[in-house]
Amino acid sequence: MFDKTLAELAQGLKSGDFSSVELTQAYLNRIKAEDEKYNSYITVTEEQALAQAKAADEAIAAGTAGAFTGLPFAHKDIFCTQGVRTSCASKMLDNFISPYNATVVEKFNAAGGVMLGKTNMDEFAMGSSNESSFYGAAKNPWNTECVPGGSSGGSAAAVAAQLAPAATGTDTGGSIRQPAALCGITGLKPTYGRVSRFGMIAFASSLDQGGPMTKTAEDAAMMLNVMAGFDKHDSTSVDRAVPDYTADLNKPLDGLKIGLPKEFFMDDLDSEIAERTQAAIKEFEKLGATVKEVSLPNTALSIPAYYIIAPAEASSNLSRFDGVRYGYRCENPVDLEDLYKRSRGEGFGAEVKRRIMIGAYALSEGFYDAYYNKAQQIRRLIRDDFAKVLSEVDVIMGPTTPHPAFKIGEKTSDPVAMYMEDIFTISLNLAGLPGMSVPCGTVNGLPTGLQIIGDYFAEQKLLNVAHQFQLATDWHTQSPQGI
């Protein structure tokens, strides 16, 4: 049962093979038994899950069920869930019970989804390895000595370890696609503005975007059907009709034009990852696609630009965590300044503090033009690079990450090496484009991902391309040993 996709589980619920309560209980039992190996959950919401499952079963019996009714899944602990701790994996919010639901959470509730719990992540989504979590690192189910990637590492680990059939994630510089690649699952970062950010605790507002993390492209389409849409509470969400993302899955790929950016296949790319990626491209050629080399010349600038813009926004977004109204407050502050300094000094972890300092520095008087404005100019160049290429091809493909999962602790002392892991994913966030990662093989027993990039609001196209690939290959059905 745990290897079933959302689509298969939906079928099972519909035909009465099992009830949502049975399904949910099975997952809860499995989490209880297995998750200490992976640390993929921060909070398991057993009571609430069973109540939602019961309501779902009633809806199914009454014939009022929708496509998602009764399906279990997990939320990244960055989405505010009413009455449930929403920690962002930070000591700062360890005591924070959200009094309201994020729009994405509301949408899943309305669709009849069953939330199993809240998944582990890098603190405030800042990281590529999940090691910055206050609750300890989540582990990669393919090798528990390795990181699952980040920041949505808990969601990726939970899906890969079959502790949830699907999960939500958020992606600011690769935080859905990179852990999806490292854990051998499917992840989709939608176009900026496609999914509401209301109630999704902000890291970098102009880059953050929520999306699905699933076993298959078809499941991602089912999740996105629930998640996407305009939200009047989020001024940056786009008021544009939401298509049925499952509708185009089966379109043939005849004549699909694929661009391979030469900058994605440079020397520092792991040679085996390069091979797996090329092999995947061959599959597409077999499916009738044509391939050409393209260029995204400003790719190398995306990391420095990102590490100005994201920390700048973060330094401001995280100012609200001041120990005054909610969250962590230091013991016995002697005055206001002491309250601020110690609450923030003790409540935030090292990586979060590093980024707040980088961001505050980049925005400070005298440096603003040299850093922030310059980074915004680079951002426009990157957007223009993509626009040019996407006027010539339908999709861009390449590796999701330059390396497979690395060992826990391997890169923690070298933040820049860690930042470089996001070299292929970050530029999409800067441009606001949608991108997917789908499993395309393994290297030394660790999965590797193929990234598929499309034009703005081309999620249907991406899902179609990914689904056709998954019909032709079985990388996505492979599980870690022992699972």
Add this chain to the structure above:
Amino acid sequence: MEWEAVIGLEIHAQLATKSKIFSGASTAFGAEPNTQACAVDLALPGTLPVFNEEALRMAVKFGLAVDAEIGRKSVFDRKNYFYPDLPKGYQTSQLFHPIVGVGHIDITLEDGSEKRIGVTRAHLEEDAGKSIHDEFPGMSGIDLNRAGTPLLEIVSEPDMRSAEEAVAYVRKIHSIVTSLGICDGNMAEGSFRCDCNVSVRLKGEEEFGTRTETKNINSFRFIEKAIIGEIERQIDLLEDGGRVVQETRLYDADKDETRSMRSKEEANDYRYFPCPDLLPIEIDDSYIDAVRDSLPELPDARKARFIEEYKLSDYDAMVLSGDRNLADYFETVAKAANDAKLAANWVMGELSKLLNQNDTDIKDSPVSAEQLGGLLERIKDNTISGKIAKQVFEVMWNEGGTADEIIEAKGLKQVTDSGAIEKIVDDVIANSGPQVEQYINAEPDKRGKMIGFFMGQVMKASQGKANPGQVQGVLKKKLDALV
């Protein structure tokens, strides 16, 4: 040495929107602490601002009223600093691209001369909450009801050279924003407050002296006193060989002096950058034209019309047009009484006297314009004399009721019955032997004046109710018959 003051003002006008600038919470004044602060105002994790377009319309109205450039694309920026009543850790404001650009207004000085004062800019921003330091021993209370209330910050050029000019400018801006209906102008509640930038220099110098900024002054009188005091302080300082320190000062109304709050050296670096949660506001000509079409009559135009249409003096027209509510009140009274001069005299006389005595705003006048109009009608049609009308007016103010009800209930109706008047006149003449004697013996051209004594006696005998015109006629006839 002759000194010259240079004054520039920043006025914060609270916009009269029903809800806050970035949330749906009410802006009403005086509610229990923190009952008008929603999740957005509390800056709960994950919350996002949504711009209240009513604030935009109001800001554009102001811009058009001061003949300013309207920003076709205005952008919200974040001003980052920590303070407990600033829940997000930043204030959302407009630094780089304000909604209102360069404009101007003309002020009238006491000697009747006019002066043009430049408006540098006006921008939208959110107000902070309030810290309360004296209610909880050892702790501070925070009330976030005001947090997020929309403000229009109106910045002047340093064009004013005296406290008189500064107050005339503030009054004019006050009259414009209240006439537009975009601010209630209530200075005591903080809806309209002023920061005064003051420096002095030797007359004839080109360079400005070092300025100080005196913050949050909330009455016209205090503005005047604070500026006069600050000019004197700076001149004394310079004449004693000292120098002015650039700093923020507070005006203490009890002591009538300004004192230092913080020096520029301690100032924050606000790390301004564009708010990524809000889209730039883009408006086009048709939007601006529609707002222009909706503009009410402005104070200058209304003053001109009062002079033209009602034949009021320049001074009366200026006073009555200066406040929209007062102007509306006056016009209602004038129409009801069909006598603008009489209406102007009453509004600026009896009514203003009682309003001032009771520290009551025209909006809250216990006597409505309709009531006063009804009263003046009774003067016009000789039902009561002007003197009796003042009695009726006091009853109206204290007890309510229409003029007719009060006249009836108190038996104040003017006596116009000629028989009754003749009877009183006869009695008075009979009891005033010496004065009648004098009258008879006086030169004919002196007699007119002497009639005043008899008038007084008759009015007294009639308790003021006899129609003065009639009495005059009867007296003259009867006295002259005795000659």
